[in-house]
Amino acid sequence: MDKPKVVLGVSGGIAAYKACELLRRLTESGHDVRVVPTAAALEFVGAPTWSALSGHPVSTEVWSDVHEVPHVRIGQGADLVVVAPATADLLAKAAHGLAGDLLTNTLLTARCPIVFAPAMHTEMWENPATQENVATLRRRGAVVVEPAVGRLTGVDTGKGRLPEPGELFEVCRRVLARGVAEPDLLGRHLVISAGGTREPLDPVRFLGNRSSGKQGYALARTAVARGARVTLIAANTTMSDPAGADVVHVGTAVQLREAVLKAAADADAVVMAAAVADFRPAEYVTGKIKKKDGVEPAAVALVRNPDILAEISAERPRAGQVIVGFAAETDDVLANGREKLRRKGCDLLVVNEVGERKTFGSEENEAVVLAADGVDTPVPYGPKEALADVVWDLVVPRFE
Template sequence: MSRVVLGVAGGIAAYKACELLRRLRDDGHDVTVVPTEAALTFVGRATWEALSGRPVSTSVWTDAYEVPHVRIGREADLVLVAPATADLLARAATGRADDLLTNVLLTATCPVVLSPAMHTEMWLNAATRANVATLRSRGVVVVDPAVGRLTGADSGPGRLPEPAEILAVARTVLAAPALVPALAAQDLAGLTVAVSVGGTREHLDPVRFLGNSSSGRMGWAVARAARLRGASVRAVVAHTDVDGPSGIDVERVGSTAELGAAMTRAAKGADVVVMAAAPADFTPASTSEVKIKKTGDAGTTVTLVQTPDVLHGLVEAREDPRQVVVGFAAETAVDQAELVALGRAKLVRKGCDLLVLNTVGLGLVFGREDNEITLLARSDDGGAVVDGPHAGSKDVLAHRILDGSVAVHRRG
């Protein structure tokens, strides 16, 4: 169980922090809510106390004998502020200590994550941009706000990401605090990452299709990780069971052929191309324009043909030799040795620079939030460098995949 401080600044998005608090507690974390006085204008003290099961204060003078302005920050495993208003960012950047929350930020020795929310003009203002840069330079993780509906009829960048997205960041930082420097430094800024997500569907008729069990979680995790680290992200998305992060360009597709065409477009000019989607390997030789009817108890025969090899096509089509193409291989291997052997053969066959291996089966990988992967990187002598296996959440493993991709890219 981790000790999380949930800071809440005074913005209308404070209502979303209630859902975030419940999700954190459902994850088993011990959560202390530290709102600003302005935050209590939007969500009252009784609500925070009822949801957290803890007393709530905004002042350093409450229970002063326990020295809360120092103790709370020192004891935390994570300080997460959502929403972080323009005022809170300014006070944090200048080292103000005029309420309990800013004191906690000054005394925290654990990772600090700020999730801003404000009107677009405030987010884009030069003063706010400078404050964000200052905080990041000090090792604070600042999550870019989403683009969407703001207060009233306004729309634009400045919306607080959904609680599930903020929770994903919190989980990643708690599970892998070593990632904090990369997240704070935006170490992938200036790079473009193209990633495919989900499973394709090959239609037999207007209502039936051939598909697979991909949920899209791994692809979305790669997109989220790249965006958190400052990269520009393009996502080509087939069928998924979950929603993706905000702040990325998305093109929706259905079939493997559509996926291949869209990924070819998305890959142009990209530094890293990640084929995390699960394309169907076969498609019906012909598709009925009307629903195929059952006739008594008789079955039916469907002729299947192979779909285009999207991964190999991306390798063949790349124009920049420094572009890194990453493939995935879901295998039903009996052990690690067989998995690596299958991966080596596929790495040669596909021609990609990095291959992510995982063993799949009923109840394994698909639809789950965790995974176990092994990375195979092409070596100069035509062989493969094996890294793994690595187990963990898909969000954490996504960063390992990006680390491997960037290492190949920098070798050029």
């Protein structure tokens, strides 16, 4: 079988060095990658590096190897074009259809999915001109990955950092796997919760659960690859932030509720994949609880945590909002799931069987998606991102 053909465009930003790692991940996973840098990009990383890592010659000009018509052929033959980093200058040229070098010509001739990974200073990213260019590219079907928040050039910190290469690779892999040029979640704002809440008992101990957050992160990654703007509310996870998602880190159920309600105000869909503790200790002990010889510990009184899924389903902060819940069950899985769907009032409920060695912390999942209209969708055992795509496939029609 032919290797998938990827064009890696690199524009002139300090983050160009990170594209070397993205290139390595793409080539080592079986992709045929052609690097097309801008002249400014070669000021940061030289042509020999790109040629050695990709196995292809590198040029910035349309005048090299003219007989092969590279300004047309490279884009025509690509299965994916990804530009990382994409500077403000490159985004402006792409939005306005300029074609002054090989990369901008390639963007005009490509008929495959295109992914832009912007990287620049915060002021440049937030400038109305850049935002308008990004909106134009998204409107035309491109996936523009939101930049990360973190250390920029020099002492500056803010939004504009290129996401980590490993997370960008996941976006590219998901876009290639779908093979659809038009992202079906384009323009949608999706709120996703992930992980497990922890309810403190004292400064050392807490009530928690085994959730790793992997299913929620898979939902976030697949949503970004399908063009959505994603807000991920992450409770006690250890994974890297997914590329393109705005991540809010929380600890307790009360904090999770506050973050979800705030983000849901303008969301098209809310997916509650986090494992939220039903109860919390009624009293927080400020000092570590000590054990005493011959004395049994006092019983821990519990109080109910807010039911975020039921609350968000009842209130629907935005008209037409789609609400998806998750139900982790240990017995009578479908019966308990149907009762929970009725009680919570959400549109879809993803029900799966969990246990000490089932689902939690695993890369795979198996579930049944129950719908309020009575339709059940079984999802066979497989990668959690496959289940995530099924969830989005069921959410999209409900927007109408």
